[in-house]
Amino acid sequence: MSINNISLQKTQELLSSIDKTRKQHILWLNQLNRQLICNDINEYEKLDHQQCFFGQFYNTVNDKILLNHNTFIKIRNTHKTLHQRASKLIEQNESKKIITTSDYDFFTSIESEFMDELDIIYLFIHETHHSIDKLTSLPNKSFMLSILEKEYSLLNREKTENHLVFVDIDFFKNVNDKYGHGIGDRVLSHVSKIFISNLRVHDTVSRFGGEEFLIYLNHMSPKEAYAKVESIRHKIYSTPFCLNNKKTIPISCSFGLAPFKLGYSLKQNITNADTAMYLAKKKGRNRVEVCK
Secondary structure (H helix, E strand, O other): OOHHHOOHHHHHHHHHHHHHHHHHHHHHHHHHHHHHHHOOOOOOOOOOOOOOHHHHHHHHOOOHHHHOOHHHHHHHHHHHHHHHHHHHHHHHHHOOOOOOHHHHHHHHHHHHHHHHHHHHHHHHHHHHOOOEOOOOOOEOHHHHHHHHHHHHHOHHHHOOOOEEEEEEEOOHHHHHHHHOHHHHHHHHHHHHHHHHHHOOOOOEEEEEEOOEEEEEEOOOOHHHHHHHHHHHHHHHHOOOEEOOOOOEEOOOEEEEEEEOOOOOOHHHHHHHHHHHHHHHHHOOOOOEEEOO
């Protein structure tokens, strides 16, 4: 069951669980600090990362889209590391070893990262229920922008290579004019399914408007990103859309690839990919161009 089709009640349950997780982790952090400062052994409860509320909640989630969401995947390791670092601090304290500022600062940085990732997941659940394109079942433009805003805020911390891909279906107006908008809608759905089936669980693809799509490739080198986009381009071109009468309509797309990085605003990062896509159009369509 995709998250955009879950009931309002289920959405509220998920959001309530995230809220409860935040409150319990703040309480847990306060207990840890009390133990470190006051040596109040009875105040702090030692919990394995799978025993605390979030660990139990995480293991009960069965929604496919949420399970495949990049941040939801990452937060499991962040949460595990958080508990491991807390245990190390307690062990140092109980054995009368000095806890250095770097040790404690590293722990608090992990705690902050965990809270940031919780915020991203909360936003994802809340926004997805109302921000999925009903035709393609992909995130719409406003939701994609909210995802990218959060990912952009994490760039300085993660130091990873990420990319944006702007995509436009070639001669889509001709499809609508010749076969009607009903067939055009089916072509959009057809292309969307190819995107979904050929991207990793870490990636995000959205319908950005009309026949345009925006893809976010996470943790991928420029060479790997180009190879991935080129393989998708080839897959779309080699998979024509089939009409009911078994006649096929050849489909191709133009792709613009650009790095998603600090130094450019979020808007400029998107513009860079868009500009590269228009260059692909200018050079004959059905090709991948890279932002220089």
